[in-house]
Every structure is written in C-alpha cells, then in structure tokens.
Amino acid sequence: RAKRKGLNQFAFYSSAMSSENSENLELFNSVRKAVLNQEFLVYYQPQVDASSRKIVGAEALLRWNHPKKGMISPAVFIPILEETGVIFAVEEQVLYTACSQSKRWQEQGREPIPVHVNISSPHFIRSGFVSTVEKVLQKTGLSPQYLGLEITENVAMNHSDHVMKVFEELSKIGIRMSIDDFGTGYSSLSYLQNYPIDTLKIDQSFVRQIGQHEGSEKIVRMIIYLAQSLGLHVLAEGVETEAQLRYMFHYGCTNIQGYLFSKPVPANELEKLVGDSEWNLIE
Ligand code: C2E
Numbered sequence: 001r002a003k004r005k006g007l008n009q010f011a012f013y014s015s016a017m018s019s020e021n022s023e024n025l026e027l028f029n030s031v032r033k034a035v036l037n038q039e040f041l042v043y044y045q046p047q048v049d050a051s052s053r054k055i056v057g058a059e060a061l062l063r064w065n066h067p068k069k070g071m072i073s074p075a076v077f078i079p080i081l082e083e084t085g086v087i088f089a090v091e092e093q094v095l096y097t098a099c100s101q102s103k104r105w106q107e108q109g110r111e112p113i114p115v116h117v118n119i120s121s122p123h124f125i126r127s128g129f130v131s132t133v134e135k136v137l138q139k140t141g142l143s144p145q146y147l148g149l150e151i152t153e154n155v156a157m158n159h160s161d162h163v164m165k166v167f168e169e170l171s172k173i174g175i176r177m178s179i180d181d182f183g184t185g186y187s188s189l190s191y192l193q194n195y196p197i198d199t200l201k202i203d204q205s206f207v208r209q210i211g212q213h214e215g216s217e218k219i220v221r222m223i224i225y226l227a228q229s230l231g232l233h234v235l236a237e238g239v240e241t242e243a244q245l246r247y248m249f250h251y252g253c254t255n256i257q258g259y260l261f262s263k264p265v266p267a268n269e270l271e272k273l274v275g276d277s278e279w280n281l282i283e
C-alpha cells in the first residue's frame with residue numbers, strides 16, 4: 001500500500017541512526033541545537049529561461065553552517081532532520097524565509113523572482129501542510145503565483161486520496177508544483193496526468209552524461225518530449241557546460257539550472273546576478 005512507503009522510509013532512517021554510528025549520533029544531537037542557534041541558512045540558485053537567458057526563478061536550498069564542521073550538505077542532514085522530526089519546523093522556516101525574500105525583492109522594485117522550495121515526503125503528506133503554506137503566504141504577503149514547491153516522484157507516486165487532495169488544494173491556491181529529480185524514481189507515469197503539475201525537473205545524473213552516454217541523451221529527449229506532450233514546463237538541473245545548455249535548448253527544454261549560471265548563493269548575491277547580461281552564451 002502506498003501509505004506504507006512513507007513509514008518504511010522512517011523505519012530505514014531509524015535503523016540507520018541506531019547503528020551506533022557515533023558520528024551520526026553526534027549530528028543527531030546537534031540538530032536541535034542548530035535550530036536554536038539558527039545555524040540553518042537558505043541559499044538560492046537561479047533558474048534561467050533557456051531562450052531569453054533571464055533569471056525566472058530561484059530554488060531555495062537549505063544549508064547547515066555547522067560551527068565546527070562548516071557547511072554540511074543537505075544530502076547528509078536532511079535524513080537526520082526527517083528522523084528527528086525537526087524537518088517540519090526547519091522546512092517551514094525555509095518556506096517562510098524564501099517567501100519573505102521573494103516579497104522583499106518585489107518591494108525593492110525588482111522584477112519578481114518566484115521561489116521554489118523543496119518539501120520532504122513526510123512534510124508534504126503531513127496533515128495541516130496546506131494550512132502551513134497558507135499561513136506562510138499570509139504572513140509574508142507573497143502572492144501564491146510566486147511560490148513553487150518541489151517534491152520528488154516517490155510522493156507523487158503515492159496514489160492516495162490524501163496526496164491527490166493536497167495537490168489539488170495547493171494548485172487551487174495558485175502554487176506551482178514541480179517534480180524534482182525526475183527520471184530517477186519509480187517508472188509509473190500515470191500520476192502525471194492525475195495531478196496538477198507545472199514542471200518536470202530532469203535529474204542532473206542524465207544532464208551530466210550528455211555527450212558521453214547515448215542512453216542518458218535518449219532519456220533527456222524523452223522527458224522533454226513527455227513534458228511537451230503533457231503541456232508541462234521542463235527544467236534541466238545541473239547544467240555545467242555550454243554544450244549541455246546548447247543540447248537542452250536545441251531539444252526544447254524551457255528552463256535551466258546549474259553551475260554554468262550560478263551555484264546556490266546567499267540572497268544578496270542572487271540580487272547581483274539578476275539582470276546580468278553575461279549569460280548570452282548561445283546563438
Ligand atoms: P535538489 O532539490 O535536486 O537540488 C539541486 C541540487 O543540485 C543542489 O544541491 C544544487 O546545489 C545542486 N546543483 C545545482 N546545479 C548543479 C551543477 O551544475 N552541478 C552540480 N554538481 N550540482 C548542482 P544541494 O544544495 O546540495 O541540495 C541537495 C539536495 O538536498 C536537493 O536536491 C534537495 O533534494 C535537498 N534539499 C535541499 N534543501 C532542502 C529542503 O529545504 N528540504 C528538503 N526536503 N530537501 C532539501
């Protein structure tokens with residue numbers, strides 16, 4: 001049953017945590033402190049329109065600035081946040097920070113920069129999630145059209161009435177939904193026509209292999225074609241080279257995100273990138 005998957009995930013993390021891995025245990029204990037000491041930061045990575053090469057949005061990415069270990073990757077600490085249940089509070093904070101930032105940019109008279117926030121599976125399916133989002137929008141005064149949420153395929157695959165309802169409520173509010181790391185999850189595609197989805201984000205593992213691996217190129221073209229057929233936007237993640245950008249542009253990928261344009265940066269650095277005309281890379 002679909003609902004079980006979420007629970008199994010928790011079980012998996014639990015057993016990983018209890019394996020007396022002292023480094024994990026240390027991290028486990030420091031997450032609570034980290035929240036109190038405000039060690040979690042939000043960075044932003046621009047999303048660029050493939051044809052105009054303008055910034056059309058920014059993904060909010062969590063960073064943990066650990067006093068001793070320095071910047072810790074979310075790949076390492078998100079599972080710990082999920083295990084400890086701290087993820088709900090932290091992601092609400094990310095949501096709040098990103099929405100206030102987007103609102104602030106507008107108040108400064110800049111062109112609107114929509115923000116896209118990653119939501120973990122347990123958070124997305126948690127009761128009250130939609131109210132949380134509504135509350136944050138209301139508090140920050142951000143219009144919902146400037147908020148996007150990114151979830152992975154494993155949530156969308158969960159064909160429960162509840163997941164369907166959450167999708168519908170969020171879309172009714174006017175929030176745009178993206179499927180993150182698309183192509184790496186389960187292969188059922190039926191959910192794509194059932195849920196109000198705005199964008200497919202092609203996983204960077206395929207993007208990285210362009211020019212090197214024919215199979216990955218075929219998958220990339222298939223995802224772009226699939227998105228076009230369903231009337232969805234399609235974004236390529238992890239674009240690092242001009243060759244990759246050109247490939248994406250050639251096959252009709254509408255949006256680009258990657259180190260070629262910028263790494264995730266603090267909000268004030270993103271501001272400097274907006275309007276940057278040095279990105280005229282393809283003709
Ligand atoms: P993601 O949502 O797929 O985000 C894209 C990741 O790819 C980011 O890693 C970004 O820095 C990296 N990236 C972007 N362009 C390039 C590129 O050209 N080359 C390479 N090598 N990497 C690139 P990051 O920031 O380390 O985040 C990793 C993952 O952690 C994210 O993957 C996301 O799944 C998760 N994450 C981050 N923040 C949150 C959050 O607030 N909540 C949840 N649930 N997950 C988060």
Ligand code: MG
Nearest residue numbers: 059118150180
């Ligand atoms: Mg993402």
Ligand code: MG
Nearest residue numbers: 180181201237
């Ligand atoms: Mg991704």
Ligand code: MG
Nearest residue numbers: 180181203204
């Ligand atoms: Mg990812």
